[in-house]
Amino acid sequence: MRFIHLADVHLGAQPDLGYPWSKKREEQIWESFRRVIAEAAEEKTDLLIIAGDLFHRQPLMWELKEVNYLFSTIPDTSVVLIAGNHDYLKKDSSYLRFVWNDNVTGLWGESCSSVYLPKISTWVYGCSYHQREVRENLYRDVRPNGKDGFHILIGHGGDASHSPLDIGKLQAAGFDYAALGHIHKPQILAENRIAFSGALEPIDRNDTGPHGFIRGSCDRKGTRISFVPFASCSYVPLDIPVTEEDTQYSVEQTVRSEIESRGAQNIYKVALCGVRSPEIRFAAERFAKLGQVIETENRTRPGYNIKELQARYEGSLIGEYIRLYGSSEDEAERLAFDYGLEALLEAEGAL
Amino acid sequence: MKIKNIYIRGFGKFHRKQIECSDGINLICGENGGGKTTLHTFLCCMLFGIRRKRGRAAATDTYSRYEPWEFDGNYGGALDIESGGKIFRLERSFLKDRGNTRLVCETDGELLSIEDGDLDMLLGGVSETVFENTVFVGQLKSRTEEGLVRELQNYIANYQGSGDGSLDVGKALEILRARRKEMEAAQREEQSVRAEQGKKLTSRMQFLEEENRRLADELEEVRGKLKQEMFHKKVPYEQVRRAKQRVHRDFKWAAACGGGMILLAALTVMLFYKIPSVIIRIGLSAACVCMAAAMIHFVRRGRGEIREKEEDSSQEEYIRMLKWQAEHLERNMTQKTQELENIQNAYREFCDSGGDDESSRKLQAVSLAMERIQQLSAGMQKELGKYLQKKVSDIFCEITGGKYTQVLVDEDFSLSLYQDGRCIPLAQESTGTVEQLYFAFRMAAEELLCREETLPVFLDDAFAMYDAKRLRQALIWLEKSGRQVFIFTCQDREEKILDELGISYRKTEMTKEKLC
Numbered sequence: 001m002r003f004i005h006l007a008d009v010h011l012g013a014q015p016d017l018g019y020p021w022s023k024k025r026e027e028q029i030w031e032s033f034r035r036v037i038a039e040a041a042e043e044k045t046d047l048l049i050i051a052g053d054l055f056h057r058q059p060l061m062w063e064l065k066e067v068n069y070l071f072s073t074i075p076d077t078s079v080v081l082i083a084g085n086h087d088y089l090k091k092d093s094s095y096l097r098f099v100w101n102d103n104v105t106g107l108w109g110e111s112c113s114s115v116y117l118p119k120i121s122t123w124v125y126g127c128s129y130h131q132r133e134v135r136e137n138l139y140r141d142v143r144p145n146g147k148d149g150f151h152i153l154i155g156h157g158g159d160a161s162h163s164p165l166d167i168g169k170l171q172a173a174g175f176d177y178a179a180l181g182h183i184h185k186p187q188i189l190a191e192n193r194i195a196f197s198g199a200l201e202p203i204d205r206n207d208t209g210p211h212g213f214i215r216g217s218c219d220r221k222g223t224r225i226s227f228v229p230f231a232s233c234s235y236v237p238l239d240i241p242v243t244e245e246d247t248q249y250s251v252e253q254t255v256r257s258e259i260e261s262r263g264a265q266n267i268y269k270v271a272l273c274g275v276r277s278p279e280i281r282f283a284a285e286r287f288a289k290l291g292q293v294i295e296t297e298n299r300t301r302p303g304y305n306i307k308e309l310q311a312r313y314e315g316s317l318i319g320e321y322i323r324l325y326g327s328s329e330d331e332a333e334r335l336a337f338d339y340g341l342e343a344l345l346e347a348e349g350a351l
Numbered sequence: 352m353k354i355k356n357i358y359i360r361g362f363g364k365f366h367r368k369q370i371e372c373s374d375g376i377n378l379i380c381g382e383n384g385g386g387k388t389t390l391h392t393f394l395c396c397m398l399f400g401i402r403r404k405r406g407r408a409a410a411t412d413t414y415s416r417y418e419p420w421e422f423d424g425n426y427g428g429a430l431d432i433e434s435g436g437k438i439f440r441l442e443r444s445f446l447k448d449r450g451n452t453r454l455v456c457e458t459d460g461e462l463l464s465i466e467d468g469d470l471d472m473l474l475g476g477v478s479e480t481v482f483e484n485t486v487f488v489g490q491l492k493s494r495t496e497e498g499l500v501r502e503l504q505n506y507i508a509n510y511q512g513s514g515d516g517s518l519d520v521g522k523a524l525e526i527l528r529a530r531r532k533e534m535e536a537a538q539r540e541e542q543s544v545r546a547e548q549g550k551k552l553t554s555r556m557q558f559l560e561e562e563n564r565r566l567a568d569e570l571e572e573v574r575g576k577l578k579q580e581m582f583h584k585k586v587p588y589e590q591v592r593r594a595k596q597r598v599h600r601d602f603k604w605a606a607a608c609g610g611g612m613i614l615l616a617a618l619t620v621m622l623f624y625k626i627p628s629v630i631i632r633i634g635l636s637a638a639c640v641c642m643a644a645a646m647i648h649f650v651r652r653g654r655g656e657i658r659e660k661e662e663d664s665s666q667e668e669y670i671r672m673l674k675w676q677a678e679h680l681e682r683n684m685t686q687k688t689q690e691l692e693n694i695q696n697a698y699r700e701f702c703d704s705g706g707d708d709e710s711s712r713k714l715q716a717v718s719l720a721m722e723r724i725q726q727l728s729a730g731m732q733k734e735l736g737k738y739l740q741k742k743v744s745d746i747f748c749e750i751t752g753g754k755y756t757q758v759l760v761d762e763d764f765s766l767s768l769y770q771d772g773r774c775i776p777l778a779q780e781s782t783g784t785v786e787q788l789y790f791a792f793r794m795a796a797e798e799l800l801c802r803e804e805t806l807p808v809f810l811d812d813a814f815a816m817y818d819a820k821r822l823r824q825a826l827i828w829l830e831k832s833g834r835q836v837f838i839f840t841c842q843d844r845e846e847k848i849l850d851e852l853g854i855s856y857r858k859t860e861m862t863k864e865k866l867c
Contacts, residue, residue: 012693017701018548057693061686092685285537297709312399314478315800317513317520317727325723332716339527340720347523348515 001120001150003047004040005225006213007181008199009033010086011063013056015204021267021292028232029201030066036200036213036230037070043215045077046120051181051197052084052129052156059087064098072101078117079104080124084156084181088129107154112142116149122218123147125175126154138163143173150218153178158196170194177216177223185209192216192223201231205269205294208235233265235294242274244303248282252290259291267292271299278302278342302338309341318344352473352804353835354394355438356431361419362396363389373857374433376829376836378846381861387839390861391487391809392417397430398470399479400452401445414445431457434473434804439463441470475804484516485797486806488790488813500766500778503789508764510796511735512728520728524721531717538710552698559691563684570680577673580666598656605649612642735799736760742795747788750828751821758788786816790825794832807835814838814845823848830854 011033015025040048055063071079081104083089089096089108096108105115107126114125125142134157144151153175157163162182170178171190178194184207186198197214199207212230216223240254255270262268270287284296306326313319321344325337354372359365364386370379381387392413403414419426427444437458444450454463454470463469474482510516619635626632744757747768757769766777766788777785790813797806808829814822826848829836838845849856 014697017697018545057696058689060690060693094686094689295709308402312402312479313515314476315481316478316484316515317518317724317731318515319478319480320514320727320731321724324727332712333719335713335716336719336723339530339717340523340724343523343526343530343720344518344520344724346526347520348518 001046001122001219002043002215002217003049003152003177004036004043004045004213004215005049005051005177005179005195005197006036006200007051007156007179007197008053008084008184008203009050009201010053010056010199010203011067012059013203015202016267016294019292019294025201025233029203032201032230032232033067034070037074039230040077041074045074047117047122047124047152048074048077048079049124049152049154049179050079050081051126051154051179052082053086053181054081054084055087056203057086058090059094061094061098064094068098068101068104071104075101075103077103078120078122080107080115080117080126080154081105082107082126082154082156083128085129085132085134085162088131090130112139112153114145121149123149123151124154125151129156133161134163135161136163137166139165139170139173139178144175150176152176152218154181155179156181158183167194176218177225179214184211186211186214186227188225188227192225195225195227197227202233202235205235205267208237208269210234233263233267233292236262236266236268238262238268238270240270240272242272242276242300244275244277246276247280248286251282252286255287255293256290259293264291267294269293269295269297271297273299275303276300278304278345301334302342304341304345309345318348352432352434352475352806354430354807355433356429357390357394358429359393360425360428361421361423362393362426362428363417364420365389365393366419366421366423370859371857372835372837373855374835376826376838376849376854376856378849378856378858379837379839379861380841380843380846380858381839382841385841385861387811387841387861389417391811391839393428394430394809395479395483395487396445397428397441397443398474399482400443414447432473439473473804475801475806477801477804477806480515481800482806484510484514485793485800487809488793488811500785503777503785503792504764504766506789507739507760507766507792510792511732511739511760511764514731514735514800516796520724523724527717527721527724531714531721534710534714534717538714541710549698549701552694552701556691556694556698559687559694563687563691566680566684566687570677570684573673573677573680577670577677580670580673594656598653601649601653601656605646605653608642608646608649612639612646615639615642738799739792739795742798743788743792746794746828747791750787750791750824751784752824758791783816783818783821786813787821787825805834807837809837809839811839812841814840815842819844819848823852826852826854 009029009032011030013026013029014022015029016022037048039045054067059067079101083093083095083106087093087095095106100106105117105124106128107113107115107124108128110127110130112125112127114123116123123145125144127138138157139153139155142153151174153170153173155163155165155170155178158165158180159182165180167189171193175193177192180189180194180196183196184199184203186196186209188195195214197212199211200213202208202211210227210229210231211234212228214225215228216225238255238258240251240258242251251272255268259266259268268291270293272282276282282298282300284298287293287296306322310319310322310326313322318341321340325333325340328334328337353374356372357368357370359368359370361367370390379387379390396413396417401414401417403409403412409415425444426446427442427450429440429442432439432441437456440453440455440457442453442455444452452465452470454465454473455461456463477485505519506516508521509519512518512520615635616639619632619639623632626635740758740760743760747758748754748756755768755770759767759769759774761767768775768777768780768784768788777788794808797808814825817825822844826845830852846856846858
């Protein structure tokens with residue numbers, strides 16, 4: 001029995017609202033979902049598991065129709081889905097009124113229930129969110145029913161206000177596989193047994209690293225899973241080391257070539273690190289024009305020789321300023337110190 | 352601390368040059384370009400080390416500017432220094448890779464440690480900035496009287512606010528203020544882009560709200576119509592059902608009557624002659640007629656009711672349509688409400704995510720820096736201001752031969768002099784007086800800041816604006832103060848007056864020819 005496990009697709013999300021590529025990202029999320037379905041069709045996948053948050057918000061009828069159409073293109077694949085904290089089942093949720101294809105099953109119960117898929121002799125367990133937050137562990141008491149076949153749990157949560165999980169107990173429960181959703185970072189919690197597939201596409205700038213789905217199979221020998229990178233772009237933290245030799249243009253050139261080599265489709269979080277020449281002042285807004293740069297953080301420090309400066313200005317305001325504030329470890333204080341020292345030295349004519 | 356000997360191994364134009372110094376007044380004469388500034392820089396570098404800038408700025412720093420013109424492997428020199436009755440030798444090589452400093456106490460033959468601060472001790476803990484702000488006296492740069500007064504005023508203001516005559520705290524704050532403004536503008540720009548996006552969401556929200564209202568109105572209307580129709584409907588639903596049944600029954604009865612009649616008629620015709628009694632014959636015929644009449648009656652009644660029902664069913668069709676409409680509107684409204692709710696959530700999240708932390712963090716940092724500098728400056732002003740005014744007055748009184756008894760510095764640093772019980776604004780005084788006051792001020796600052804060790808005084812053309820009388824008084828004051836004095840000059844006035852006064856001095860000539 002071969003399956004695809006995906007979660008946190010967040011259809012309808014508009015990542016990076018206000019940035020020029022926001023619309024494109026919104027479409028990419030839909031497109032990625034369509035590609036997964038095509039992938040399932042090609043691989044003749046037996047089971048498609050969607051572990052919650054298929055939609056970013058409450059699904060609308062037309063959205064469900066689109067999704068249902070896509071499901072109808074894989075009639076030989078059983079689709080089992082649950083509602084997560086984003087698309088939770090509120091009172092008049094469209095999920096409940098919608099008439100799905102024959103191959104689609106929604107586990108809409110508030111506590112765990114199971115469905116048997118005879119064609120692949122598989123039991124699938126799971127439940128759905130009925131409100132935004134669920135503070136108790138939804139999966140504490142659920143166990144495989146002991147009947148013949150494979151037993152797969154679909155879960156959603158993993159933090160304090162969204163069904164905190166006990167991985168040890170979950171492993172002990174004895175499911176052939178626990179397909180988890182909610183945490184956007186893909187991670188395998190127990191080898192071939194428990195995994196977060198992670199979000200199919202990164203949803204915001206904090207979702208750095210690769211994204212995709214989990215492909216797996218169950219047979220007599222057990223379960224095997226592997227992560228499949230699939231997202232059309234990723235958020236890449238780009239730390240640019242700066243030296244005192246660097247200028248605005250030289251750093252821009254570095255950023256440009258880094259973006260080129262890592263792919264222009266990605267979205268970059270540029271951070272300038274290291275020591276800059278004291279007279280250089282980087283114009284952060286110019287880096288935003290070099291590609292899909294969502295933020296530029298200037299963490300460089302001016303390359304003053306603090307000891308030398310202190311010796312030189314001992315007994316005057318600058319010396320006193322360095323003595324009082326120059327050794328702070330706090331980042332905000334250090335930034336303030338740098339600004340002040342720069343202004344003082346500039347006023348003094350030393351720059 | 353006194354400088355006994357200056358050895359220059361290689362520094363700028365100087366090459367293997369030795370200058371012996373006296374403990375009192377040293378007169379260093381030379382034309383412009385003779386190397387007075389180089390000598391001053393050399394002394395500074397010897398005492399405080401040479402500063403290297405890093406990165407691209409290195410090409411124009413002090414190190415590069417004073418690299419020996421004739422390089423023979425030496426860049427640096429040595430000083431013999433006397434302090435506390437002992438002789439020390441300070442040697443420095445500024446060379447990039449082999450640069451080193453040695454401090455030896457020649458009296459004890461002991462090698463001292465620069466790292467442990469032995470040189471700082473010789474200098475009485477005075478830093479380079481304080482040194483340059485006090486004992487090194489040049490000429491005021493301005494050439495107009497008004498400019499001179501302003502320059503002196505700035506110097507005092509700067510000095511009092513920062514202990515550093517060339518640091519204008521106000522300017523530093525101005526720089527920070529400009530920086531903050533820049534950041535705020537950038538932040539506003541950023542916010543306006545975000546506001547644009549926010550507007551898109553709110554206008555979509557507005558549209559959906561209006562749409563919802565419209566749908567609600569329509570629904571209301573349809574429901575109203577429905578109610579009305581139900582109310583005005585001539586026959587209630589139950590009645591219609593019953594009427595239907597009745598029609599059905601009527602037709603059944605009609606059929607039954609018809610059947611009966613045909614049976615009776617057939618019977619009558621067939622048995623007409625066999626029936627014995629005329630009365631029975633008549634009776635049977637009458638029964639036939641009655642049956643026919645009854646059939647006609649039922650058919651008629653049934654037809655009538657059908658006509659009535661037909662009217663009703665067109666009305667019912669209408670009601671069904673209204674009901675369907677209402678349902679459709681309701682469905683539409685639920686979807687629109689859902690979409691509206693989604694967008695409201697999106698908007699809320701958008702607003703919450705709002706604002707770049709980075710830029711507000713920077714703004715806070717700039718404000719914090721300003722606050723700290725202001726505080727420090729205020730503290731220094733309070734501390735320095737008090738003593739300074741008294742000391743300056745004392746020295747100034749002495750070097751003007753008691754002509755002025757007091758120097759007044761008011762809150763906005765405008766200066767005035769007290770003479771014969773009258774207060775004269777400094778602006779009315781001559782250039783020479785301003786220069787004198789400048790000199791007095793620096794000497795006062797030296798006494799304030801260099802308390803542990805009396806340092807040599809370097810006067811670089813400081814007396815150019817003095818007339819003979821004032822020069823005489825200044826030299827007398829210097830001699831009396833017991834300091835080691837280096838007077839750099841390009842004139843012979845100082846020499847003449849010193850000769851006249853009978854003050855001993857050591858003269859070093861510096862001419863272009865004798866450079867090396």
